[in-house]
Amino acid sequence: MTAPRSLRILMVAPQPFFRPRGTPFSVLHRIRALASLGHRIDLITYPFGQDVQIDGVRIVRSRRVPFVRDVRIGPSFEKLLLDLPLMWETWRACRAGRYELIHSHEEAAFFCAPLARMYGIPHVYDMHSSLPQQLDNFRSFNLGVFRRAFAALERHVLTTCDGVITICQDLADIATRTAPDKPHAMIENTADDSVVFASDLRTPQELTALPPGRRIILYTGTFEPYQGLDLLLDAFATVCAHDEDAHLVLVGGRPEQVEAKRERAAALGLTGRVTFVGQVHPERIPAFIQAAEIIVSPRSSGTNTPLKIYGYLRSGRPIVATDLPTHTQTLDRSVAELVPATADGLAAGMLRLLRDPEYGRRLAEAAQRLSEAKYSHEAYMRRVADFYDSVLRRLELRTRTMTAPAG
Template identity: 40%
Template sequence: MRILILAPQPFFVPRGTPIAVRALMQVLAGQGHEIDAICFAEGEDPGIPGVGLYRLPALPGLRSVPPGFSLKKSVCDVIMLPMAAWRLWRGKYDLVIAVEEAAFLALALKPVFGVPYIYDVDSSIPEQLNDKFALPGWLHRLLSRAEARAARGAVGAITCCRALEELVKGYVPGLPVQTLEDVTLIAEAGAPPEDCRFDEPVIMYIGNLESYQGVDLLIRGFARSEGPGRLVIIGGVQAHIDALRKLADEVGAADRVSFLGPRPVERIGDYLSRADIVVSPRTQGRNTPMKVYSYLDSGRPLLATRLPTHTQVLDDEIALLVDPTPEDMARGIATLLSDADHRARLVEQARRRVAAEFSPDAYARKLTSFLNETIAPRLAEERQ
């Protein structure tokens, strides 16, 4: 098939949705599909054979687009619409894969060009906005109806977790939906990083530092934990690092918390090899954090909050789940640091789960089956 991917993000940059889009491209191109993609101006070319990238113009003020909703992102989405129309007019595409809010663009263009689209749901837009801005009820309902309309116009949907699959099926009963869980980002091990060498046991967080990630909760919990330990936080922009460094000072843990800043995604395994415990303290959202899959593959025990964002993938066999409070976070840290047998059990069960369900091969198998056995017949019906 000839497929156009609408990816309203900087691409490629090493963070959640762009990493998922790259995985999607790699599998589709590897199966012999012809892929074009429209993305934001910022980012590096990932160099995937068989994928043509078309970037938005690098206009002043539209750099450094953050994750989630922003005015910059909204302006870029508006600019993407005529670019998508131009590609559809010239390209003779069989299918559009519209990532997140790009589904609204695909919905608007479908009556004009007749090209069906798959809605790639990496997060719920009204839920994401509500978490950030505490929307009034009427606006949340309006956005939910708009999201449901985008789903109804699709030929199928891809989601990154079961909660979003259930959301889409609630919008459109009977719509084909395939959950494609993210996979580990750990590559072949390299040299252990010298900037992450500590004498104390290391509790490690890797990821962006947006408020929904709960890193403030992690710092407060770590400050309450007893015994030796070093909290290492990797990732984030400088403004977030500065704010969390101030918090660490306020709770009396500044001398035990190290902020290393962003590191190349290709080296995630090298940094995880320095950890004794890995942590996902997320407090908001439905989608499972991408980091969880690398954590499970790291050979290190995982501590995570007992919330749906985690429990749709994690259970007590493969992670220590705690309530999202500083007290319970501190208890979890202490438990894992003091109980070697518990750590070993979690690591072994996680290793088995990753091999069975969250490997790159499993991802490719699910996507290929969905396209060939579900979407292709529906496209054939629409062409008749």
């Protein structure tokens, strides 16, 4: 179902957009879906990132903050500073009176909620994480006073917004428990990146110095502590002792993070058995997946489903993932090798797939069937359209009720 009319939407994303990591990917696919429905979007975002050309979308960057040249993932003092000019730019846009709906992401909802009420603009909250949980996951501002403040702000946003989008079951439970009367949709980050970014057709050997003839185990993503890369490196040391052709490829990470993991790999005696690619453009990821025999997601904490899992499901490659809610909200043992979140567990899972390719093929085929049935790009677009349709219908009903003559 498509939305009944075109809206002028003010979207606010407190991230460097675009950059190839979780939330910016989600923001990208949201604006692409809304633009394809005929809506016009002004996206207010940080002063960092790559411009992406999408018809019907205008990117507005907030002012730079002196001495802040970039922002890392998760809560930080730098992020707090960047949110101040972002809030100022949002206020200026609301005051101009051109918008029919505000769509906020993450902590931008904290100032979008009062601005929406002040200017009488409907507000949709895109909940990518529980912000009090982020303080614990990233060990930033992780004090009781901050957790309580974030919990109160999150509760206020959920109870005052006109609709909420969540990306996984854990967040859906929080949203529906806190505000059961609000329009809600769980829209997993299942949109296909290849629809936006053309695939680089070169082989990984052409793209980087991957050794030929190796059995590639692939990790893609950030190098944040919750991703479990120390566990993965420890596990791979065990794999190397049993399979001389196994080779681990790690795609992602900031330069200083890559160097730290390179040193850890060397200390484990893995020099020559691990390739660190660093951050790459999304168009290069399919080539690495095509070269891989196994894809691994070793997350050690958190509850949000990694966005990349949905791409892995459609990849045709078997997945090894830790048996934690961050994965099991989407994966089960019929589509992935789920293992304890330990070095021994990860090693056992990778070795099982290396030793039994037929088992891996069955898992990969089942994963593709699940993706086609439940997590297709078309299903994603339909959920976005249906959610906006439900919000607009509710707002129109509320308007008719308020303007109807008494009696």
